[in-house]
Amino acid sequence: MENFTSTILVVDDDYNNMEVIINLFEDRPYNILYAPNGQRGYEVAMTELPDLIISDWAMPILNGIDFTLKLKATRATKDIPVVIATGVMTSAEDLQEALEAGAIEYIRKPFNALELQARVNAALVLSQSMQEIRKKNDEIGALLEKEKVLMQEQLDHKDRELSIQAVHTQEKQRMLSDMLNNLQDMGKAEGIQHAASFKKLVKQLKHAIDSDNSDDHFLKHFEGVHPQFFNRIHELNSTLTSNELKLCAYVKLGMNNKEMANLFGIEVGSIKSNINRLKKKLELSAEDNFRQVIMNLR
Numbered sequence: 001m002e003n004f005t006s007t008i009l010v011v012d013d014d015y016n017n018m019e020v021i022i023n024l025f026e027d028r029p030y031n032i033l034y035a036p037n038g039q040r041g042y043e044v045a046m047t048e049l050p051d052l053i054i055s056d057w058a059m060p061i062l063n064g065i066d067f068t069l070k071l072k073a074t075r076a077t078k079d080i081p082v083v084i085a086t087g088v089m090t091s092a093e094d095l096q097e098a099l100e101a102g103a104i105e106y107i108r109k110p111f112n113a114l115e116l117q118a119r120v121n122a123a124l125v126l127s128q129s130m131q132e133i134r135k136k137n138d139e140i141g142a143l144l145e146k147e148k149v150l151m152q153e154q155l156d157h158k159d160r161e162l163s164i165q166a167v168h169t170q171e172k173q174r175m176l177s178d179m180l181n182n183l184q185d186m187g188k189a190e191g192i193q194h195a196a197s198f199k200k201l202v203k204q205l206k207h208a209i210d211s212d213n214s215d216d217h218f219l220k221h222f223e224g225v226h227p228q229f230f231n232r233i234h235e236l237n238s239t240l241t242s243n244e245l246k247l248c249a250y251v252k253l254g255m256n257n258k259e260m261a262n263l264f265g266i267e268v269g270s271i272k273s274n275i276n277r278l279k280k281k282l283e284l285s286a287e288d289n290f291r292q293v294i295m296n297l298r
Contacts, residue, residue: 008021014056053082079134180202180206187202
């Protein structure tokens with residue numbers, strides 16, 4: 001089987017022109033296809049994706065100009081070079097119309113052998129270059145998409161870490177509070193609540209609770225993952241409290257109302273009320289989706 005280097009589609013209602021082209025390129029390893037009109041040519045082009053199309057201008061069903069316009073409007077065929085060939089439409093205005101339709105060359109019939117060969121060779125070189133550029137663009141696009149997915153995965157991973165940190169922080173606070181309550185109950189039960197050593201232990205535990213700055217650490221780490229988020233929030237309203245900023249951050253992490261209620265130690269209904277107050281502070285309308293607005297902040 002012969003190995004063809006390029007595929008050329010000839011679209012012409014006169015098969016004699018096809019034979020002329022075959023004879024001119026009989027010593028070249030070209031696979032030459034034929035279609036009798038523009039509509040059939042479009043169907044062949046969609047199936048075979050040739051490297052070059054040589055099309056007559058005046059044809060039944062779909063002429064060469066409309067055929068070219070249809071090719072250029074189709075994603076799969078828009079980059080295939082088209083050479084318009086005609087023996088009738090030969091004015092400067094005709095040349096301009098062909099080029100504006102998307103043809104890269106315009107050649108007159110009857111064919112001049114040297115001219116046709118030169119035009120075809122130049123068009124095939126252009127076709128190969130466009131294919132290489134398209135391949136490189138596809139490779140670059142694939143790499144960019146892969147990088148985008150990877151970055152999103154990394155961001156999702158960091159968001160999960162932040163969510164876990166927030167939960168652990170709240171659990172630590174509750175544990176310390178429970179320890180303090182249990183210690184105080186035990187002191188009363190054992191009658192040692194006034195002992196110096198017991199008071200010192202209670203004082204240390206209260207100090208650990210009061211001086212805990214885990215919320216500040218969380219907000220700082222959150223800002224490291226989403227560096228412009230709080231700036232964007234402050235642009236909407238610069239007077240939000242620390243708890244309101246934290247609620248916005250939790251929403252950004254994708255937490256639902258129940259999860260946020262557990263972290264704040266309040267009822268779900270209170271979270272809903274806080275969100276409604278935030279909407280007013282951020283000057284959002286009743287129709288605005290608070291979660292969507294927060295998620296869209298970059």
